[in-house]
Amino acid sequence: MNQRIQSYVIGIDIGGTKTECCVFELSNESTPDTFFVPHKRFSSIKKVCGMRIPTDEAAGYDTFLEGVSNLVVSLLNDSSIHSDSLLGIGIGMPGTICPKTLVMLNGNTKMFVGNAFGSDLISALPFSCDFGVYNDANCFAIAEAYSGAGHLHSKHTSTPELELSSVGVILGTGVGGGIVLGGKCLTGPHGSAGEIGHTSLVTGGVDCYCGRKGCAESYLSGTGIQRIFKERYGYSKESVNIFSGAIAGDVDCLNVITQYREDLARFFANLVNILDVDFIVCGGGVSNQDIIYEGLEEMVGSLSFVDKKSFKIYKHQISDSAGVMGAAMQVCNQ
Numbered sequence: 001m002n003q004r005i006q007s008y009v010i011g012i013d014i015g016g017t018k019t020e021c022c023v024f025e026l027s028n029e030s031t032p033d034t035f036f037v038p039h040k041r042f043s044s045i046k047k048v049c050g051m052r053i054p055t056d057e058a059a060g061y062d063t064f065l066e067g068v069s070n071l072v073v074s075l076l077n078d079s080s081i082h083s084d085s086l087l088g089i090g091i092g093m094p095g096t097i098c099p100k101t102l103v104m105l106n107g108n109t110k111m112f113v114g115n116a117f118g119s120d121l122i123s124a125l126p127f128s129c130d131f132g133v134y135n136d137a138n139c140f141a142i143a144e145a146y147s148g149a150g151h152l153h154s155k156h157t158s159t160p161e162l163e164l165s166s167v168g169v170i171l172g173t174g175v176g177g178g179i180v181l182g183g184k185c186l187t188g189p190h191g192s193a194g195e196i197g198h199t200s201l202v203t204g205g206v207d208c209y210c211g212r213k214g215c216a217e218s219y220l221s222g223t224g225i226q227r228i229f230k231e232r233y234g235y236s237k238e239s240v241n242i243f244s245g246a247i248a249g250d251v252d253c254l255n256v257i258t259q260y261r262e263d264l265a266r267f268f269a270n271l272v273n274i275l276d277v278d279f280i281v282c283g284g285g286v287s288n289q290d291i292i293y294e295g296l297e298e299m300v301g302s303l304s305f306v307d308k309k310s311f312k313i314y315k316h317q318i319s320d321s322a323g324v325m326g327a328a329m330q331v332c333n334q
């Protein structure tokens, strides 16, 4: 029997509202549509095909599991890829994953909490396959470290991507993070390294759903910006409109965004002081607002104990597919 070369990998990025599943091909080619991936046999990864489905919590866990299983099978069939050619399936999930049991320990999408989705998916598939389950912010951080901001920083500093250290920070509906030290993602013995959104930013601040007060997420997320605006001015505005208002010179919006940037600078300075990273890369909806980066590096530098020139702050360099790519990249190396 001919042994097929395992040169394909599947990435699945499960979000609170949508789930993306992509098939990637591994090779040693370098073309404009390939991304660097460290692997003992391959050096690049390229998307072959992919699809998004809703993460419908109301329909229930079993229905979602069946939907993802069917999606994996149909993507392989549509692209004529045999399951024996799969190196593995990497799954990014919105929560903390126990490294021993792969059970999701906590997270906002409650149907996954207490379940080992990765193991359940592999059991539901009509073939066996290696797999890995990772925190979604860690997947973003890895993809950016290898092929996005890491690649850019590597070119500027002539330091190989795998020797760089970074933090990937998601500034979206919530705030999450992934820490990459010398090309390796730090997960921690309990899977919760990089849960920076629930570090304290404001003493005695607002209540967070995690049970603490003043968490960074409550101030640096899109929902946090909306809450701060409403509390200060008594009426509601979408966070994107607060940003566009600030750019247009609206004083109320500008006040909120100026405060936001100061809070973000203190938050980033803490990360730089603790981890001494080469760069911080920002993802998530709020990170698309260029106004947050104005003067940010200087502010972080003035608040940091480390050398001001020792770090950079980047906007994400990979499209919103960094999560699914990072899941695929991680399963290549486990």
Ligand SMILES: [Zn+2]
Residues within 6 Å of the ligand: 197, 198, 208, 209, 210, 211, 212, 215, 217
């Ligand atoms: Zn919290």
